[in-house]
Amino acid sequence: MTFKDGATVLGTGTLNGTCIATYATAALTTGSHTITAVYGGNATYLSGPTGTVAQVVKQAATTSVIASSLNPSKAGDNVHGSGHLAGDWRSR
Numbered sequence: 001m002t003f004k005d006g007a008t009v010l011g012t013g014t015l016n017g018t019c020i021a022t023y024a025t026a027a028l029t030t031g032s033h034t035i036t037a038v039y040g041g042n043a044t045y046l047s048g049p050t051g052t053v054a055q056v057v058k059q060a061a062t063t064s065v066i067a068s069s070l071n072p073s074k075a076g077d078n079v080h081g082s083g084h085l086a087g088d089w090r091s092r
Helices: none
Strands: 002-005 008-012 031-039 048-057 062-068 081-087
Antiparallel strands (some): 002 031, 031 048, 062 081
């Protein structure tokens, strides 16, 4: 089974004993994608597409935190800052 995003081949999955093929990818960009699975056929069954699914990939949400070593401070104080960026990279 070949998996495509439009005309672009993403990869292949092997059919299991219950005729289910799976494929996983992290290569899809942010936006809408039309994913198609195409069966290549064999001696018994003809080849052909199995249908399509619309997959939307959203941009991951992030949180940023900034901290100061001395707050409040006055003119001439030596102040150090730090920042931390965290993201939720799980599938949405």
